[in-house]
Amino acid sequence: MFDSEINIASWICLIALCVSSVIAILARFIPIIRTARTANAQKGEAELVEFHEGEEVPKASVIVYCFINEDSLMEYLDVLMNQDYPNYEVILINEGSYDVSFSLAERLQQKYPERLYVTFIPPESHNVSRRKLALTIGLKAAKGEIVVTTASNCIITSPHWLSLMMQPFIGSDRTDVVLGYAHINFANLRGPSKWYKEFDATLTACQWLGAAINHYPYRGDGFNLAYRRHLFFEQKGYSKTLHLMNGDDDLFIHDIATRTNTDVMIAPDAILTYDYGEAANRIMSDLKERYQFTAQMLPRLPFLRAGLGSAMQITATVCGIAAAVLALPNILPLIVACSLLAILNTCEILLYRKAARALGSVCLWWALPLFLLWHPIGNLIFKYRYRNQRKKNFTFT
Template identity: 35%
Template sequence: MDIYFILHPAEIILLGFSVVVLVIQLYYYLTFYQAPYRFYKTVEKGLVKYSEEQPPVSVIVYAKNDADNLSRFLPDFLSQQYPDFEVIVVNDGSTDETKDVLSDFEYRYPNLYQTYIPEEARSLSRKKLAVTLGIKAAKHEIVILTCANCKPKDKNWLAAMARNFIPGIDIVLGHAYIGNMSRYECFDRTMFTLRYLSFALRRKPYMGIGLNLAYRKSLFFANKGFSRYLNLHYGDDDLFINEIADSENTRVEISENSLIEVEYDLVHEAWKELKLRYDFTSKYLKSCYRSVFGFERITAYAFYLSVLALLIMGIYNLLFPLVGLVLFVIRYVFQWIIYNRSSKILGSRPSRLTLPFFDLVYTPVNIYYRLIGLFSRGKNYIWKRV
């Protein structure tokens, strides 16, 4: 096998193309996927302005047959180190001991209140109805939404979320992570989170997560609540935030104190249903994020194909597989550093040698679940909390 260094035009084009798609990929990782970590470090340096006041807050907890979860996690909400707050649990027609558990807690915690939706109440989205009732019952202007299967990781969770409500800020996007997921499921959720957080940090918010989300009560009613999406099962968080959030009124909170951990009995089923739900609502979101990250996926596969082509060209010239290997290692190192930094601050699991494989199957898996969602539209395929 000869080693020669006289390149033909087609070989030059292949090398140039490989470098170009690598540069595009590095741009995405440095500009978008690293944005939450960069913001996290900016906060650590004290460069972000927060409110010195601690305004009164209403925490709204959605519950449906959650007696066990309420027994385990509700004390973590009720014992927050915050001067003035109430916790309102909205009982969505539970048939277990939820009501008894709440009544017991009410004796011990004067700032706990409960309301409920009768089991026979008819609504296409009972979650939207529950959140609306909770907001109407709230005494305070700032409301923070979560669910009964959630647990704040710190007693300063409320303080971390509420500090963002400086003048002009109406919405705070918090982060909630699911415990005990597989490595691929962690990768999938982390990449999903990095995308919507990075857009919000670039002053283009397009969605939020209702497991850890705060906004002003007056903003909710000024925009007529969820009235525009009452015909949809979902939309109490992503579609509503997409409608009301803009470049000036929204902030991101991802400090360690602000994290929420979510527990599901069937973690894989919950992860799958989250994907199906997002596929259902994503077509209604008004944002350029799909084209932006769609191009990132195109260039990612173009990069892998170009590296494969360089390896195959090694039959004729050993220079090509060497260049291909160098380019692959460069991207992998950037990807590994940025992904694992982000995983650490978002409560996810780190990933190492599996990253390229996860990256390769990411789009096919999303297409697979999109097809499942397409063929399941007419079915009662709803996860109770997500």
């Protein structure tokens, strides 16, 4: 039973387990480690934000895509209009009818006469991405050198949010793009898959944030994103993706972001939460389907790397089981395989928890190894279930 002799097949499986475990950590968890380190390094940034009287800072134009009721909007603007950044304007693009928008604009501009501009999306606009149209209207109205895009259902928890998003631009001509982070209000998720959805969102965020931190930016988050205004017009706006409903924060960002002009801001006070209430589960699925569709037009390297990490995770588990089975009735390989897998899973749990805590997600324990094994399978099932909804991603029918 405890024979010290282990057959060659079991040895090969144990060696393969070790190799695949190392590759799984390097492929899947290096971006997670980078994200956690950057978030922890930026944790004290808000305390360092300070502006002196007369100090010249670039003007920011905050473009808000608005589609919430008036009471909620007033609460939102109370926070947004009291950010501590000294030089900014707010451009509110309302998704209502002309009469409602005009009436709302009058009341809001009376309350905030100095730096609020309110306009609306023409109701007759059809066969066009409403979000892209709103952003285009906002960018044309903007007077600031830097534009910051967000939405009215985003919860801003700190008066330092805008200052943090603008900080990389101050005193630097090198920075053209700043990628912030926003996540859905996880408290509104329902059902047995709630924790898995949080894990999926966090894993995906670490993938693109980690890539950007490693000077390989390929997407951002339109709920919390900043870039120099002239880049939009140099790219002729969203002309390359007019046929698509989406792409404003991944395909467009891929076009303007480079290895040297992009920074990441994920300090706690810079992270936003977007709230869709009881529709959170549906919205999260819609966002996942949207990004999976546009991912086909992005560089393959980050996705291949993530796929390699998932494949090695499964390979390590399979090799561990094979090593134990092939050596029976000798249980020594079983003990060795279980020990190696326990080390792998413990490392993954500790690394993931640091990133999840920094990004405001659930900190998983022993559910994480199961979620990692299920993730590639779950993605395939998701693609199959939503295969008939691909046409929704186009502006024409």
